[in-house]
Amino acid sequence: MHFVPGDPISGNKAMSIEIRKNLEKKYGLDQPVLKQYLYFLGNMAQGDFGISFTQQNRSVNDIIESHFPVSAGLGILALIFATAGGVLWGTLAALYRGKVSDQLIMFGVILGISVPSFVFAALGQFLLTELNKYFGYTILPVAGWGSILHMLLPALVLGLGTMAFLTRLMRSSLLEVVNQDYIRTAKAKGLNSFRIFFAHELRNGILPVVTYLGPAIAFLTTGGFVVETVFAIPGLGRYFVQATQQLDYTVIMGLTVFYGAFLVGMVVLVDILYGFIDPRISLAKS
Amino acid sequence: MAEVVLEVQDLKVEFDTYGGVIKAVRGVSFNAYKGKTLAIVGESGCGKSVSVQAVMGLIPVPPGRVTSGIVKLRGNNILGLSHSEMNKVRGKEIGMIFQDPMTSLNPTMTVGKQITETLSVHEGIGRGREAKKRAIDLLEKVHIPEAANRVRHYPFQFSGGMRQRVMIAMAIACKPSILIADEPTTALDVTIQAQILHLLKDLQRENEMSLILITHDLGVVAQMADEVNVMYAGRIIEFGPVDDIYYRSQHPYTIGLRAAMPSSEEGAKRKLQPIEGSPPDLFHPPIGCGYFDRCPYAMKICESNEPEPFLVGNNHYSRCWLHHQRSQTKLADFIKQDTKIYKNNEIMS
Ligand SMILES: Nc1ncnc2c1ncn2[C@@H]1O[C@H](COP(=O)(O)OP(=O)(O)OP(=O)(O)O)[C@@H](O)[C@H]1O
Numbered sequence A: 001m002h003f004v005p006g007d008p009i010s011g012n013k014a015m016s017i018e019i020r021k022n023l024e025k026k027y028g029l030d031q032p033v034l035k036q037y038l039y040f041l042g043n044m045a046q047g048d049f050g051i052s053f054t055q056q057n058r059s060v061n062d063i064i065e066s067h068f069p070v071s072a073g074l075g076i077l078a079l080i081f082a083t084a085g086g087v088l089w090g091t092l093a094a095l096y097r098g099k100v101s102d103q104l105i106m107f108g109v110i111l112g113i114s115v116p117s118f119v120f121a122a123l124g125q126f127l128l129t130e131l132n133k134y135f136g137y138t139i140l141p142v143a144g145w146g147s148i149l150h151m152l153l154p155a156l157v158l159g160l161g162t163m164a165f166l167t168r169l170m171r172s173s174l175l176e177v178v179n180q181d182y183i184r185t186a187k188a189k190g191l192n193s194f195r196i197f198f199a200h201e202l203r204n205g206i207l208p209v210v211t212y213l214g215p216a217i218a219f220l221t222t223g224g225f226v227v228e229t230v231f232a233i234p235g236l237g238r239y240f241v242q243a244t245q246q247l248d249y250t251v252i253m254g255l256t257v258f259y260g261a262f263l264v265g266m267v268v269l270v271d272i273l274y275g276f277i278d279p280r281i282s283l284a285k286s
Numbered sequence B: 001m002a003e004v005v006l007e008v009q010d011l012k013v014e015f016d017t018y019g020g021v022i023k024a025v026r027g028v029s030f031n032a033y034k035g036k037t038l039a040i041v042g043e044s045g046c047g048k049s050v051s052v053q054a055v056m057g058l059i060p061v062p063p064g065r066v067t068s069g070i071v072k073l074r075g076n077n078i079l080g081l082s083h084s085e086m087n088k089v090r091g092k093e094i095g096m097i098f099q100d101p102m103t104s105l106n107p108t109m110t111v112g113k114q115i116t117e118t119l120s121v122h123e124g125i126g127r128g129r130e131a132k133k134r135a136i137d138l139l140e141k142v143h144i145p146e147a148a149n150r151v152r153h154y155p156f157q158f159s160g161g162m163r164q165r166v167m168i169a170m171a172i173a174c175k176p177s178i179l180i181a182d183e184p185t186t187a188l189d190v191t192i193q194a195q196i197l198h199l200l201k202d203l204q205r206e207n208e209m210s211l212i213l214i215t216h217d218l219g220v221v222a223q224m225a226d227e228v229n230v231m232y233a234g235r236i237i238e239f240g241p242v243d244d245i246y247y248r249s250q251h252p253y254t255i256g257l258r259a260a261m262p263s264s265e266e267g268a269k270r271k272l273q274p275i276e277g278s279p280p281d282l283f284h285p286p287i288g289c290g291y292f293d294r295c296p297y298a299m300k301i302c303e304s305n306e307p308e309p310f311l312v313g314n315n316h317y318s319r320c321w322l323h324h325q326r327s328q329t330k331l332a333d334f335i336k337q338d339t340k341i342y343k344n345n346e347i348m349s
């Protein structure tokens, strides 16, 4: 990071050598890089990511504390949309495989995976504005932050890509399960197709989706900065991008470490959850 | 003769595939009797599984299709019943177990639940204590030790032989009058095989079940069966009581099978004789006898004329032109060959 030309201080307008020296001293930037790094590590071990170089009197912890909940809320809502939608669409596509509805859904999946989220964001905003205009009152706010209503559209837009991916995953997984021997056994027992679906197919079919949930949570809560920008949401993603542009070392480092820890935490959480769904994975109890 | 529980007449099944239409079963008829075992033998791909799956209504449609036939369960046709009516037959009237116990149980459901599921659908016994007790009883019946503990376990915690026992427990939960076992021991090792067969025999005796046993293994047939269907290329080419099929087999294919079978008796020095060639292409089934290409006794008539079943003994039929009056000399020749095989076999006994 330090190899990138420039530094956090030079971003501001011209300043005299003295002021610059003083600032460097204040933030410890006059020290050798290795020393700075050791210092950073020491602080981090105590849970302190340091203070921002570019935002007056704000510590990185402070930034995380006040903006991460926003991103997390948005991400979790997006995840709910993505999972519910993915499971539902994937199931429908599998049930009607080869038919028109399957092909339509799979077309949607390709769109969802390949079209970037800012296009959906802009489209969504456009549609919503038109709708609001048409009905003459605000059904849903187009941008901004505050209530759950503000979250709905951005969360949907944010979750679309993941939903598309999960739809495809669910579909292929179900199609595999349907041909398994134990489904034939269930038929031979005289169960009706409704029961076979809910008791046998769904639970086995959903396993890959659950596996993907951990990375998906991390991706959705941390990767939303495009959506956050378009909808003017004060999430953490925005600060990350800003910090990178301004070479705000402590913020970049702090957020990277935080995101990493969060990803690991979520994957572990999902692994534990997985044990409840798939008995083969659960910890040896005996 | 015992009471007929299942009557299959002229069953035909086809599959649509990329290569064309496969005529997998081409007119199969047989009866299953109360308390008796009917074995169906024949080489891989001859249509054994498809026949019994058609009886159970388990042929996947598409690509499969039952094009003709009648399947009577105690006199009532069950072929073409609606799904919900058929669901009352499956698991209740006819139980079925499959070849591979490793994949035939749901990996994410306890075995207890998988057993009680059958009970709850057919007898309305839900989740409660009674269901659990029934599941334990059933596991005990198939000789699973510590059944009370085992009901809570998942299939991956069982060995192959135990899983097959669980499958059997599931299939007999509602005391079906017919049990179809599609190669129940093929995936198991020999000692376990013997135990499972023994168990099936016991259960059959207890419930007076009719057992339809599909197998490759003529040894198993000798041990278990009362009557035998020998299938070849989608047809039953010889049918008869087990002793007749063994000691007085009449169809060249059955004779070939027997010559290809090792015998366990000491001193048997006979060389095993494989049947040369391979079964006919079921995309274009032969007009005449299916065994024509491989048959050492084939005659001109066999190529384009399908033989009818000839009665060759008491309740013993063979679909072969050799049994026609006009091929007596050929038949004499053939019997001479046949006795040679027997002679070889007898040396050892
Ligand atoms: N779902 C299917 N789709 C297409 N063809 C099928 C299907 N099921 C069976 N067949 C065909 O039907 C024929 C008979 O198959 P079947 O499973 O009855 O053989 P089998 O006698 O049970 O053999 P095995 O001893 O190997 O189990 C085979 O040629 C097979 O290719």
Ligand SMILES: [Mg+2]
Residues within 6 Å of the ligand: B048, B049, B050, B182
């Ligand atoms: Mg088979």
